[in-house]
Amino acid sequence: MATAIKKxxxxxxxxxxxxxxxxxxxVLITGASVAGTYFFLQKSGVLGPVMADGSVETRAPIAPLPAPIFASLExxxxxxxxxxxxxxxxLAITLRLVDEHSRTMVTEYMPEVRDRVLRLLSVQNPSYIQTPEGREKLVQDLTQLLQRPYLPQPRGPEISAVLFTAFVVQ
Incomplete structure (x- = not known):
């Protein structure tokens, strides 16, 4: 019986x-997994560049992007x-401009801006401008036309995009 108790x-x-x-x-496997993951992330640069002393360089926060500058045409x-x-x-058009000076120029020269647009639009072929290629060509033509200088200004406004906000052909 004594042997049964010992067992x-x-x-x-x-x-x-x-x-x-x-x-x-x-615990050992979990620790090895965490250490391995940290090692590979550090070497790949995901955690930031490694300094000479082995510490990780933290990245400076990215500066916020400036708000877009738009000018709507009637x-x-x-x-x-x-x-x-x-x-x-x-057709309704909105211009995306590079800087505030360009927006001011477009606003100040609005009668001339509208005249240039009207002259270009009046010679368009209605069948062609309804195609994607025709609309893209119209955007390119409008961009080039509106970026030309408005006298007596030495340079025209900087336009990054011509956006159609309404486009109907009847």
Whole structure:
């Protein structure tokens, strides 16, 4: 009977030893996994460049981008002539400008800006400007036309995009 008691108490400490060994193994594997991940992220530069002393250089926060500068033109209604028909073009344009000086220039010279746009729109072919290629060509032509200087200014406004906010051909 004495031997039976020894076996049962040895069996309990054996189970406890296996449990501790299992927990130790889990902690060891988890630690190795975290260390390996940190090592590879640091080497790849995700965590930032590594300094000569082994410390990680933190990046300065990125400066916020400036707000976009837009100038809306009142909508245009133009009669377009085709070989067979007469069509009406209704077009609203917004200009995206590079700087505040360009917005001021467009605002100050608005009558001339509108005149240039109207003259260009009135010679368009209604079938062609309804195609994607035609609209893209119109954007390019408007950009070049509106960036030319407005006398007596030595240079014109800097336009980064011509945006159509309404485009209807009837």
């Amino acid at each position: 049962s108490s040895g069996s309990g400490s054996n189970k406890l030893g296996k449990l501790i060994l299992g927990l130790l193994l889990v 909508p245009f209604t133009v009669t377009l002539h085709d070989e067979r028909t007469t069509r009406i073009l209704y």
